[in-house]
Amino acid sequence: MTELTRLTRELRDAGETALVPFLTAGYPDLETSRRLIAETAAAGCRILEIGVPFSDPVADGPAIQLASSKALAAGMTLGKALDLAAEARREHDLRVVLMGYLNPVLAYGPEKFAKACAAAGVAGVIVPDLPLEEAAGLRAVLAAGGVSLVDLVAPTSGDDRLAAYGASATGFLYLVSTTGVTGAGLGADIQSYVERVRRHTEVPLFVGFGISSPAAAAEVGAVADGAVVGSALLRLVDEAGDPDAAVAAVGAFLRETRAALAD
Amino acid sequence: MSILKTGGPGRFGGYGGQFVPETLVPCLLELEAARLAAEADPSFATELAHLQADYAGRPTPLYRARRLEAAWGPRSRIYLKREDLNHTGSHKLNNCLGQILLARRMGKQRIVAETGAGQHGVATATVCALMGLGCTVYMGATDVVRQAPNVARMRLLGAEILTVTAGSATLKDATSEAIRDWVTNVKDTHYIIGSTVGPHPYPTLVRDFQSVIGREARAQILEKEDSLPDRIIACVGGGSNAMGIFTGFLDDPVALFGVEAAGSDQGHSEALGRGTPGVLHGSYSYLVQDGDGQVIPAHSVAAGLDYPGVGPEHSHLRDSGRAVYLGVDDGEALDSCGECSRLEGIIPALESSHALAYCKKQLAEEGPGAEPLIIVNLSGRGDKDMAGLEAAAADGGATS
Numbered sequence: 001m002t003e004l005t006r007l008t009r010e011l012r013d014a015g016e017t018a019l020v021p022f023l024t025a026g027y028p029d030l031e032t033s034r035r036l037i038a039e040t041a042a043a044g045c046r047i048l049e050i051g052v053p054f055s056d057p058v059a060d061g062p063a064i065q066l067a068s069s070k071a072l073a074a075g076m077t078l079g080k081a082l083d084l085a086a087e088a089r090r091e092h093d094l095r096v097v098l099m100g101y102l103n104p105v106l107a108y109g110p111e112k113f114a115k116a117c118a119a120a121g122v123a124g125v126i127v128p129d130l131p132l133e134e135a136a137g138l139r140a141v142l143a144a145g146g147v148s149l150v151d152l153v154a155p156t157s158g159d160d161r162l163a164a165y166g167a168s169a170t171g172f173l174y175l176v177s178t179t180g181v182t183g184a185g186l187g188a189d190i191q192s193y194v195e196r197v198r199r200h201t202e203v204p205l206f207v208g209f210g211i212s213s214p215a216a217a218a219e220v221g222a223v224a225d226g227a228v229v230g231s232a233l234l235r236l237v238d239e240a241g242d243p244d245a246a247v248a249a250v251g252a253f254l255r256e257t258r259a260a261l262a263d
Numbered sequence: 264m265s266i267l268k269t270g271g272p273g274r275f276g277g278y279g280g281q282f283v284p285e286t287l288v289p290c291l292l293e294l295e296a297a298r299l300a301a302e303a304d305p306s307f308a309t310e311l312a313h314l315q316a317d318y319a320g321r322p323t324p325l326y327r328a329r330r331l332e333a334a335w336g337p338r339s340r341i342y343l344k345r346e347d348l349n350h351t352g353s354h355k356l357n358n359c360l361g362q363i364l365l366a367r368r369m370g371k372q373r374i375v376a377e378t379g380a381g382q383h384g385v386a387t388a389t390v391c392a393l394m395g396l397g398c399t400v401y402m403g404a405t406d407v408v409r410q411a412p413n414v415a416r417m418r419l420l421g422a423e424i425l426t427v428t429a430g431s432a433t434l435k436d437a438t439s440e441a442i443r444d445w446v447t448n449v450k451d452t453h454y455i456i457g458s459t460v461g462p463h464p465y466p467t468l469v470r471d472f473q474s475v476i477g478r479e480a481r482a483q484i485l486e487k488e489d490s491l492p493d494r495i496i497a498c499v500g501g502g503s504n505a506m507g508i509f510t511g512f513l514d515d516p517v518a519l520f521g522v523e524a525a526g527s528d529q530g531h532s533e534a535l536g537r538g539t540p541g542v543l544h545g546s547y548s549y550l551v552q553d554g555d556g557q558v559i560p561a562h563s564v565a566a567g568l569d570y571p572g573v574g575p576e577h578s579h580l581r582d583s584g585r586a587v588y589l590g591v592d593d594g595e596a597l598d599s600c601g602e603c604s605r606l607e608g609i610i611p612a613l614e615s616s617h618a619l620a621y622c623k624k625q626l627a628e629e630g631p632g633a634e635p636l637i638i639v640n641l642s643g644r645g646d647k648d649m650a651g652l653e654a655a656a657a658d659g660g661a662t663s
């Protein structure tokens with residue numbers, strides 16, 4: 001059992017819906033990025049998604065596109081994101097899941113990447129442009145180092161595909177809430193969607209894409225084991241103007257959302 | 264060891280694949296099923312052939328350009344495959360006619376497309392008008408300005424044009440935005456991609472619909488010369504006009520040359536010539552990228568070549584050596600555009616002018632004694648480029 005599988009089951013068995021913040025590495029700059037990570041831990045989050053910026057993020061809406069291009073302009077790379085992940089793991093009670101597109105991983109070297117993830121204590125990796133048919137190779141090299149490849153499933157995935165994803169899943173399954181990019185609204189009928197996926201797998205189910213408020217997180221929390229919040233946090237950072245305000249706004253949002261999930 | 268598969272459907276050697284969000288995979292499987300069903304259904308081929316003949320005006324002529332021969336290689340024979348005479352002014356319509364019939368079979372109500380030069384956008388808007396389907400075209404802000412006549416044509420045809428300002432505001436960014444639209448509206452929308460790029464089955468699908476170019480050209484040259492050509496030259500953006508003509512000659516002793524845009528000191532689009540393999544827009548293929556795997560914005564005076572990626576089958580043909588890929592820069596393309604206009608009374612698109620420029624360059628290297636039989640794929644006409652051509656002429660007389 002991978003570390004991520006153990007932790008997510010532990011949280012589920014404790015009856016807790018995990019709140020998983022997503023932050024783009026190096027956005028708005030490296031130092032503020034560190035402070036935002038610390039704030040997620042201070043707000044009580046146990047799992048953190050760190051986004052690795054890519055020049056052409058086709059699965060992402062405006063908020064993550066903007067954060068990615070600013071982070072790249074400020075010099076963020078996959079290597080530096082791995083350093084940030086190692087630091088988050090070392091200095092806080094956080095398990096880190098890296099989320100990034102395939103091409104930077106190919107350029108870095110998949111085996112070297114898998115080793116670096118294991119060394120950094122990265123618990124899982126999400127690659128939004130690597131569907132089931134293409135994933136076996138990366139899944140195997142990551143697994144060799146005890147790192148989970150976390151798959152995304154979508155409302156368009158049929159039962160045959162859900163069964164195949166369910167069978168290979170470790171850690172958790174990431175349910176894309178809607179047919180759309182990150183930051184659009186929450187999809188309709190989350191409950192029946194989550195129930196449909198649950199028929200195919202034992203692993204905890206986390207829902208993401210489009211959770212933009214504590215109320216939306218609570219709606220997801222009623223049926224899923226975790227809620228991922230990304231674009232909403234990045235929009236707060238963008239609107240804040242300065243690092244102190246950004247950290248305060250993100251902290252307040254996470255605390256309010258955790259409270260909504262606990263209700 | 265590579266983590267990528269090297270075989271299976273949609274693979275050209277190790278290139279190709281389906282590197283897209285899960286949301287789109289079921290729809291790619293549906294498209295592949297529709298493609299195979301259409302292939303097995305004779306009524307599909309009949310309807311397509313009818314549209315190609317009576318609507319598009321095919322076959323397009325294979326024209327012997329004697330004044331270019333006199334200027335560039337006195338003993339050469341140069342034939343132009345006149346895709347500029349295809350309805351809408353380029354080869355792009357061949358693909359759109361096929362894909363709109365597939366979209367109709369799948370019951371899709373709405374079409375999205377990306378465009379660079381605007382030729383694919385115009386062809387898509389045209390087939391949507393013909394079939395009464397809604398049409399949204401994404402186009403980079405840079406291209407909206409430099410290909411303004413095509414923007415006006417698309418609007419007249421009833422399409423909605425959405426301007427993309429992200430990134431380099433050219434074809435790459437328009438493609439990303441079209442994919443995002445498709446992810447969002449996948450239930451009722453078909454994405455008509457404009458070249459042999461993207462996830463499987465698109466590279467195969469688009470090649471097959473463009474292969475009419477090569478089939479016609481092969482029959483025409485045999486008829487006119489009673490011989491196969493020594494070489495074929497085509498420009499390569501995503502690579503659809505090149506694959507379309509190459510496909511007719513792959514099994515023949517005919518040299519195949521693909522011409523990429525070497526651009527200027529502002530950058531280039533030579534994925535095959537100067538790139539390395541990587542994943543962009545759903546397939547693994549050569550790509551202009553930096554050492555961290557970030558895509559480098561391309562540059563070319565020809566909007567339709569201004570793309571950092573290339574179709575995966577070209578990557579395979581490059582590695583196997585079956586085709587050879589070279590670069591021609593902005594200035595050489597502009598010069599050839601001017602020469603072809605003045606000597607033949609044919610104004611070629613700036614994209615196609617890259618193929619002409621390489622034809623000239625190769626003949627110059629071989630010297631006046633060479634006697635090659637050449638087909639240049641004249642992929643489109645240059646009306647759309649008039650503003651840029653006039654500016655270039657005023658700038659430094661490249662076309663004078």
Ligand SMILES: Cc1ncc(COP(=O)(O)O)c(C=O)c1O
Nearest residue numbers: 382458500501502503504567643
């Ligand atoms: C006339 C013409 N030729 C060539 C191209 C390049 O596309 P491809 O390489 O797919 O043929 C374009 C693209 O817009 C075009 O308009």
